[in-house]
Amino acid sequence: MAFSTETWVQAASFLGAGFSVGFGAIGAALGEGYAAGNASRAIGKNPAMGGAILKNMLIGQAVAESAGIFALVIAMLLVFMDVQGAPMIEAWSLLASGLAMGLSAIGSGAGGGFPAAEACLGIADNPPTQNALTTNMLIGSAVCQTPAIFGMVVAFMLMFMDWSGQPLWPGWAAVMGAGLSVGLAAIGSGVGSGMPAGAATGGMARQPGAATTIRTNMLIGSAVSQTPAIFGMVVAFMLMFVDWNGTPAWPTWASLLGAGLATGLSAIGPGIGNGFTAQEASAGIARVPESSSTVTTTMLIGQTVAQSTVIYGFLVSLILMFIPREASETMVAWAAPLSAGICMGFGGIGPGVGEGLAAAYTVNRIARDYEGVGVLLTRVMLVGQAVSESTGIYALIVSLLLLFVI
Amino acid sequence: MAIEGADLVRAAALMGAGISMGLGAIGPGVGEGFAAGKACEAIGRNPKEAGLLTRTMLVGQAVSESTGIYSLVVALLLIFVV
Numbered sequence: 094m095a096f097s098t099e100t101w102v103q104a105a106s107f108l109g110a111g112f113s114v115g116f117g118a119i120g121a122a123l124g125e126g127y128a129a130g131n132a133s134r135a136i137g138k139n140p141a142m143g144g145a146i147l148k149n150m151l152i153g154q155a156v157a158e159s160a161g162i163f164a165l166v167i168a169m170l171l172v173f174m175d176v177q178g179a180p181m182i183e184a185w186s187l188l189a190s191g192l193a194m195g196l197s198a199i200g201s202g203a204g205g206g207f208p209a210a211e212a213c214l215g216i217a218d219n220p221p222t223q224n225a226l227t228t229n230m231l232i233g234s235a236v237c238q239t240p241a242i243f244g245m246v247v248a249f250m251l252m253f254m255d256w257s258g259q260p261l262w263p264g265w266a267a268v269m270g271a272g273l274s275v276g277l278a279a280i281g282s283g284v285g286s287g288m289p290a291g292a293a294t295g296g297m298a299r300q301p302g303a304a305t306t307i308r309t310n311m312l313i314g315s316a317v318s319q320t321p322a323i324f325g326m327v328v329a330f331m332l333m334f335v336d337w338n339g340t341p342a343w344p345t346w347a348s349l350l351g352a353g354l355a356t357g358l359s360a361i362g363p364g365i366g367n368g369f370t371a372q373e374a375s376a377g378i379a380r381v382p383e384s385s386s387t388v389t390t391t392m393l394i395g396q397t398v399a400q401s402t403v404i405y406g407f408l409v410s411l412i413l414m415f416i417p418r419e420a421s422e423t424m425v426a427w428a429a430p431l432s433a434g435i436c437m438g439f440g441g442i443g444p445g446v447g448e449g450l451a452a453a454y455t456v457n458r459i460a461r462d463y464e465g466v467g468v469l470l471t472r473v474m475l476v477g478q479a480v481s482e483s484t485g486i487y488a489l490i491v492s493l494l495l496l497f498v499i
Numbered sequence: 500m501a502i503e504g505a506d507l508v509r510a511a512a513l514m515g516a517g518i519s520m521g522l523g524a525i526g527p528g529v530g531e532g533f534a535a536g537k538a539c540e541a542i543g544r545n546p547k548e549a550g551l552l553t554r555t556m557l558v559g560q561a562v563s564e565s566t567g568i569y570s571l572v573v574a575l576l577l578i579f580v581v
Contacts, residue, residue, distance in 0.1 A: 358521075362528070402528075424502060424510035432517030436574075439521030447532020454536030458543025466546050470539050473553055477535020480560045484524035484531075484567035491520040491574045495513060499578065 098184075102176040105184035109191025110171035113248070116195030116276075117164020120202025120283065124157040124209070131210035135217035142220050146213050149227050153209025156234040160201035160241035160283070167194040167248050174252070182256045185265035189272030190251035193329070196276025197244020197322075200283020200364070201237050207291025208233035215298025222301045226294055229308060233290025236315045240279030240286070240322040247275040247329045254333070262342035263349055270353025271329035274410075277357030277438075278325020278403075281364020281445070285318035289371035296379020303382035310378050310389055314371025317396045321360030321367075321403045321445075328356040328410050341420030347427035351434020352413040355492075359406025359441025366399040366449020373453040377460025384463035391459050391471055395452020398478045402441035402485040409437040409492050416496075425499065433495040440488020447481040516577035523570025530563040 132150035136143045171191055176183070212230035216223045251268055259267070293311035297304050332349060374392035378385045413430055455474040459467050538556035542549045 366532070424506045425513060428510035428513040432514045434517075435514075436517035436521040439518075440524035443525035443528025444532070445528070447528040447530065447535075449532065450529070451532040451535035451539065455539040455543075458540050462543060466543050469546060469549055470543055473542055473549065473556070474535060474539050476553065477538060477556060477560070478532065480557065480564070481528055481531035481535060483564060484527045484570075487567060487571045487574075488520050488524045491516060491571065491578070494575075494578055495517060499513065 098181050099176055099179070101181065102179045102184045102187065106171045106174045106176060106187040109188045110168040111191070112188070113171065113191035113195040114164045114168035117161050117198035120199035121158050121161030123203045124206025124287070125154040127206035128153050128157065128209035128213065132213040135213040139217035139220070142216055145220070145223050146216050149216055149223065149230070150209060150213050152227060153205070153212060153230050153234060156231060156238070157202055157205030157209060159238055160198035160205070163241055163245045164194050164198045167191065167245065170252060180257045182259055182261050182264050182268065186251045186256050186268040189268045190248040193244050193251060193272035193276045194248040196273070197279035197283070198241045200280040201241035202283070204237040204283045204285070204287020204290070205234040207287040208294045211291040211295035215295055219298045219301070222298050225301060225304055226298055229294045229297055229304070230290070232308070233294060233311060233315070234287070236312070237283055237286045237290060239319055240283040243322055243326045244275050244279050247271060247326065250333060259336070260338050260342070263340060263346035264337050266346035266349040267332045267335070267337055270349045271332040274332065274353035274357040275325045275329040278360035278364070279322045281361035282319050282322035285364040285366070285368025285371070286315040288368035289314040289318070289375045292372040293375040293379070296376055300379045300382060303379065306382050306385045307375060307379050310385060311371070311375045313389060314367070314374055314392060317393065318364055318367040318371055320400060321364040324403050324407050325357050325360050328352060328407065331414060335414070340417065343420065343422045344418055344427035344430060347431040348413040348418060351431045352410040354438045355409040355413065355434040356403065356406045358438025359445070360403045362442035362445025363400050363403045363449070364445070366445045366447070367396045369449040369453040370395045370399065370456060373457040377457055381460050381463065384460045387463040387467050388456055388460045391467065392452065392456050394471060395448070395455060395474060395478070398475065399445055399448035399452060401482060402445045405485060405489045406437050406441045409433060409489070412496055429495045429499045433492040436488050436495065437492040440485055444482050444485035448478040451477045451481060512577045512581045516574040519570050519577065520574040523567055527564050527567035531560040534559045534563060
């Protein structure tokens with residue numbers, strides 16, 4: 094091609110900037126809009142508290158905005174990046190940096206809207222609790238921002254690490270895989286952490302006496318919802334730090350891209366599913382505080398089962414990264430590993446969400462009748478989750494066939 | 500790199516298999532989980548009917564599973580037969 098390396102790197106840097114703040118703007122705007130809508134509803138219910146509700150809305154929106162601001166910062170750095178003398182692989186790492194930040198900001202921004210909205214509604218219903226609600230909102234939405242921070246850490250590494258030691262092939266696929274893995278995986282966890290934060294904040298307004306119990310459950314539930322994003326970050330680190338010199342360019346590039354997609358996509362479902370479960374647990378404990386230990390236990394069982402598909406995705410990523418494939422330039426040789434990654438990635442989304450929903454309804458009922466039906470419901474939940482898991486297992490089987498039988 | 504027609508077709512079949520099973524797994528996964536959740540909710544309200552409700556849940560999930568099995572069949576066809 095007639096263009097110089099510098100031209101390519103500069104072009105990729107600008108494109109990355111667009112992806113970063115373009116995707117990054119989606120979540121924060123949605124979350125803040127949701128908060129504003131519910132603040133209006135709250136003021137409509139209780140106009141006398143209008144000033145306090147407005148103030149709370151603005152604080153909540155400011156926190157939800159932070160993911161968008163991270164994306165703006167990364168975009169600015171990419172726009173003004175010095176690309177003099179950069180190696181060609183930098184074009185890919187800068188593009189991946191923008192994708193990592195932009196995609197990872199979607200979930201955190203949207204998730205931050207839930208606690209902000211519930212705090213506004215809660216202040217309208219029970220004005221004396223306003224300080225407690227604002228505090229809990231701040232804790233909840235701060236936890237929501239973690240996945241975006243994972244994305245930002247990887248984005249900075251992609252931007253500022255010295256890539257000249259890595260070969261262009263398959264190194265470009267390793268950095269792209271890293272960006273996609275951490276970015277996509279953060280989407281589900283960001284939304285999933287926001288759901289319990291919202292339910293807990295709303296619950297505290299109705300049941301201020303149980304605030305500590307509710308908050309403990311919220312933090313446990315949100316923390317577990319973060320796990321899929323951590324899997325995405327671990328895969329991103331492996332892709333960035335393994336030395337890919339000496340691996341055959343074809344078809345290793347397809348394996349590395351597939352590795353990023355397998356964990357990144359499959360993490361979306363469990364992140365959201367865990368959020369549903371934790372949301373109902375926090376809401377249930379707020380209704381019946383005495384149920385907290387039974388409800389938290391059931392929540393954790395349900396969330397753990399819902400994590401299984403991201404573990405399959407992680408497994409497929411590990412196989413793709415570390416089991417060497419024979420050098421071959423045929424299309425079949427690279428289509429198989431890429432397809433395996435896409436298959437397990439998308440295949441993990443549905444069961445993750447579904448199993449989380451199953452656990453959410455179960456937890457909801459157990460909170461109402463925590464002495465009577467707990468064991469029976471947990472058993473039925475596990476049967477139902479196992480059936481929902483089946484399609485994730487099919488996806489795993491097809492991935493393994495693509496990897497080992499072809 | 501010279502690409503032969505047969506190679507292209509085989510590669511497309513493999514990509515198709517992954518996309519088929521991957522996307523095809525989304526719907527049944529969500530649907531069956533929703534069914535399980537609603538069944539648990541109903542059993543919670545009326546634990547005496549647990550047997551009937553569990554059976555109904557499993558029948559409903561089996562039907563919801565069908566599109567996932569179609570995806571699996573198509574993926575296996577693309578890998579082994581085409």
